[in-house]
Amino acid sequence: MNASEYIIGGLAAMGATTFTNPIDVVKTRIQLQGELAARGTYVVPYKGILHGMVTVVRNDGWMGLQKGLVPTMYFQFIVNGVRLGIHTSAVNMGWTRNKNGEESFGLNLFWGAAGGAMGAYFSSPFFMIKTQLQSRASKQVAVGYQHEHTGMLSALRTVYRQGGISGLWRGSTASIARASIGSGAQLATFGPIKSFLRENNLIVQPALNSLCGGFIAGCCVTVAMTPADVMMTRIYNQGLDANGKGLLYNGWLDCFMKTARAEGLYGLYKGFWANYVRLVPHSALVLFFFDELMMLKNRLGITY
Structure with missing residues (x-):
């Protein structure tokens, strides 16, 4: 296994996160508004993406759109570094090819899901913290349980004080389910889509081919992963009782059913x-x- 592949995967995700975190803030709040309430029976402070972004800016300022950015960066570096590193190592070792030497959808799905699950477990504390920071809002537009964190370190201290080391990994089962579904769907479709576009002379320029392949793979990920993403957001954001138990959910299956x-x-x-x-x-x-950094690594002859 090549350590640089894990580092490159993490750096690629951090670069992407800089652009997409504002939408993640809005997404988190939309998923929490009207929690466990029938449609039409609750106030909707976030009526969509653009309205949600305007609402955040009006009530929390421009920096509100980048709430939770620091723990999100940690989360993205770990989860994507591990999952892309594991999948790339599997490809390099031939573990994603069938007996005929062809890339197997099922094997790519397996290694993508396995890498996603492992990355999700190790990065779980940072996803929980970023969710709790992103949901924190001004009183008039607050949704979900409001945690009194002032930043990532404050949140980590509070969570550790409430539940110790195990408290930092509360809800990690939901994280593993979400990442396994999303990573498996993404990495199983990304390669075949790129090959299809290239072999049919639709998009052959390497950078554009990777970009278009990523866009199409992202569509598959969204359909497959959104329910698990909703469960994860709600489990991580819920408050705890005096015994450290969730106020609303006992686990991801309980959250799904409710x-x-x-x-x-x-x-x-x-x-x-x-x-x-x-x-x-x-x-x-x-x-x-990831593709661009891997090509740069190969041009520079980096082998570690």
């Missing part, structure tokens, strides 16, 4: 368009930056 009963399919796909607008360019940029 959301489905109270809000229906709409609730499971709440924030879909914000997720789409964030994930598609994020997916494209991550894979584009």
